[in-house]
Each structure stands twice: as structure tokens, then as C-alpha cells.
Amino acid sequence: MNQISHIDVEARVERFRQDCRDAGLSLTHQREIIFRALVEMHGHPSPESIYGVVKRQIPAISLATVYKNLKTFIDHGLTREVSLHHGALRLETNSAPHHHFVCVRCKEIFDIDEELLQPVELRRTLPDGFRLQRCSVEFQGLCRSCGKPSS
Ligand SMILES: [Zn+2]
Ligand SMILES: [Zn+2]
Known part of the structure; x- marks a missing residue:
């Protein structure tokens, strides 16, 4: 890819x-x-x-x-980490804006192109004192190999 x-x-x-x-x-x-x-x-x-x-x-x-x-x-913002959902640090190598699909079974993280989503917008402003830096949506499900029906 x-x-x-x-x-x-x-x-x-x-x-x-x-x-x-x-x-x-x-x-x-x-x-x-x-x-x-x-x-x-x-x-x-x-x-x-x-x-x-x-x-x-x-x-x-x-x-x-x-x-x-x-x-x-x-x-220092020189690199990004993937959201910490599994208790372990994972680094991002893709510098283009994108979202993630996380397989709930094998924990593999797949990049989802930003264009696949409607632009994500806030309906209201954030509470006082919060500053938004970026927005990342996480999809969860089964990847291709984990989703295969078992024979
Ligand atoms: Zn999987
Ligand atoms: Zn990524």
C-alpha cells in the first residue's frame, strides 16, 4: 500500500x-x-x-x-502517536491526515483515508479552556483476515 x-x-x-x-x-x-x-x-x-x-x-x-x-x-509535535487505546504506545508514520480502523481481535491498526468520511465538525464549541489540535475518528471492527468466516 x-x-x-x-x-x-x-x-x-x-x-x-x-x-x-x-x-x-x-x-x-x-x-x-x-x-x-x-x-x-x-x-x-x-x-x-x-x-x-x-x-x-x-x-x-x-x-x-x-x-x-x-x-x-x-x-514537541515532531511526530504523532496513535490514540492510546490498547495501553501501548504506537507511532504514526503516515503524515497525511487520516483516520483509523482498529481490529478488535488482532489489534491491527489500518489507515482510513480522510476522503472516506464526511468532514467532522463540532456542533457546539468546546468547553472553556479546551483547544482543539486535530480530529481523528476511530472505527472498530474486524479486519479482513479476522472477519473471515471460520471453516
Ligand atoms: Zn484482525
Ligand atoms: Zn495511521
């Missing part, structure tokens, strides 16, 4: 460098490798799977360090 080209990766790493500067984050070699590993992956990887890729380049790195850096990226 959404195959990421090499150019996209380079453009996003370049953007990341700029975003780090803007956020006042020091751009370390380690951070760049972690970010690159993330954008080269597909779907919604866990910190553990990102760690698996990063470790090939920085063998001495710990999972805790990768996790901490990913949290820093999220806190």
Missing part, C-alpha cells in the same frame, strides 16, 4: 532538522537515526520495533533511550 519513497524520507528528515531547531531541541546523531528509522517504517510501529531498527546502527542504545526520545518527539 503506501510505499514511502526515498525522497519522502529525505524531505521528512530535513523537515525534522528544521523542526528541532524551531523547537529548541538539540539535533543529535542519535535523534536523527531514531527519526529516520521511524519514517522509513510503515503503519504504526511500536517503540520496540523502532528500537530493533535503531539498534542495528547504534548497538549500544537501550530501549529506554529510544522510548524517551520518541516521547520527546511527540511532546
Whole structure:
């Protein structure tokens, strides 16, 4: 499905460098490798799977360090996490606006194109003090393989 080209990766790493500067984050070699590993992956990887890729380049790195850096990226808006419904952090690799379909059986998360939905709008304004950043709709159900009738 959404195959990421090499150019996209380079453009996003370049953007990341700029975003780090803007956020006042020091751009370390380690951070760049972690970010690159993330954008080269597909779907919604866990910190553990990102760690698996990063470790090939920085063998001495710990999972805790990768996790901490990913949290820093999220806190500074450099990357997004998928809504925390299953108690585990999952990172977003698709930078285009989209929604999610979560399989209730295998917990796999699928991207749903924004165009598939009517625009989502608030009927009333949010309570005082709330600031909306983005809107993401989650569909739940069975994916193609889990929905197959069992023989
Ligand atoms: Zn499934
Ligand atoms: Zn997604």
C-alpha cells in the first residue's frame, strides 16, 4: 500500500532538522537515526520495533533511550502517536491526515483515508479552556483476515 519513497524520507528528515531547531531541541546523531528509522517504517510501529531498527546502527542504545526520545518527539509535535487505546504506545508514520480502523481481535491498526468520511465538525464549541489540535475518528471492527468466516 503506501510505499514511502526515498525522497519522502529525505524531505521528512530535513523537515525534522528544521523542526528541532524551531523547537529548541538539540539535533543529535542519535535523534536523527531514531527519526529516520521511524519514517522509513510503515503503519504504526511500536517503540520496540523502532528500537530493533535503531539498534542495528547504534548497538549500544537501550530501549529506554529510544522510548524517551520518541516521547520527546511527540511532546514537541515532531511526530504523532496513535490514540492510546490498547495501553501501548504506537507511532504514526503516515503524515497525511487520516483516520483509523482498529481490529478488535488482532489489534491491527489500518489507515482510513480522510476522503472516506464526511468532514467532522463540532456542533457546539468546546468547553472553556479546551483547544482543539486535530480530529481523528476511530472505527472498530474486524479486519479482513479476522472477519473471515471460520471453516
Ligand atoms: Zn484482525
Ligand atoms: Zn495511521
